[in-house]
Amino acid sequence: DIQMTQSPSTLSAFVGDRVTITCRASQSVSTWLAWYQQKPGKAPKVLIYKASSLESGVPSRFSGSGSGTEFTLTISSLQPDDFATYYCQQYNTYSPYSFGQGTKLEIK
Amino acid sequence: EVQLVESGGALVQPGGSLRLSCAASGFIFSDHYMDWVRQAPGKGLEWVGRSKNKFDSYTTEYAASVKGRFTISRDDSENSLYLQMHSLRTEDTAVYFCIMFLYGEPFWGLGALVTVSS
Numbered sequence: 001d002i003q004m005t006q007s008p009s010t011l012s013a014f015v016g017d018r019v020t021i022t023c024r025a026s027q028s029v030s031t032w033l034a035w036y037q038q039k040p041g042k043a044p045k046v047l048i049y050k051a052s053s054l055e056s057g058v059p060s061r062f063s064g065s066g067s068g069t070e071f072t073l074t075i076s077s078l079q080p081d082d083f084a085t086y087y088c089q090q091y092n093t094y095s096p097y098s099f100g101q102g103t104k105l106e107i108k
Numbered sequence: 109e110v111q112l113v114e115s116g117g118a119l120v121q122p123g124g125s126l127r128l129s130c131a132a133s134g135f136i137f138s139d140h141y142m143d144w145v146r147q148a149p150g151k152g153l154e155w156v157g158r159s160k161n162k163f164d165s166y167t168t169e170y171a172a173s174v175k176g177r178f179t180i181s182r183d184d185s186e187n188s189l190y191l192q193m194h195s196l197r198t199e200d201t202a203v204y205f206c207i208m209f210l211y212g213e214p215f216w217g218l219g220a221l222v223t224v225s226s
Contacts, residue, residue, distance in 0.1 A: 053213075099151055
């Protein structure tokens with residue numbers, strides 16, 4: 001099975017900051033990688049799929065990059081609504097899907 | 109528009125059974141793999157299992173934590189996915205989501221809450 005290692009687990013930042021979250025896969029997943037934002041009591045919201053495709057309706061300050069085993073989610077200028085928990089997910093169908101441990105983004 | 113709607117969540121005693129359903133629309137259901145994912149209170153996301161499509165003979169796969177206790181099935185005529193859960197444990201308490209991918213884009217339902225408690 002493919003293991004996903006996400007870092008950092010917690011991130012404190014100011015409104016307006018540029019932040020980056022990293023996800024590493026234990027073996028190549030090509031670009032079968034999604035990023036989600038989750039707020040308490042809600043289902044995960046899709047931000048990025050296929051590593052770098054922006055989901056419809058998601059602000060352009062969110063971007064994803066990477067392929068193979070190294071991926072990043074970048075928020076170019078943090079807004080108050082962005083403080084939430086973020087997860088990566090690999091979805092290579094030759095393996096069970098797996099998720100990163102999550103990154104809690106907090107207001108500094 | 110793809111829609112996934114879970115139902116059947118409930119409070120159940122340890123050792124009990126429960127069946128969740130996921131009603132799907134907006135895509136050709138029989139063509140796609142369908143998966144269940146869960147999230148325990150305050151915890152991360154955990155893959156539960158998968159039903160492959162008709163081309164892959166509807167093969168099912170399970171996480172080690174549920175194998176032998178949970179069974180995934182589907183009814184393509186009803187565009188529905190099921191999760192039959194037996195021998196439930198307190199650690200199975202979670203919100204259960206059905207998910208699918210269409211041309212690489214993920215779609216999730218809103219989830220169904222299963223609480224295992226005496």
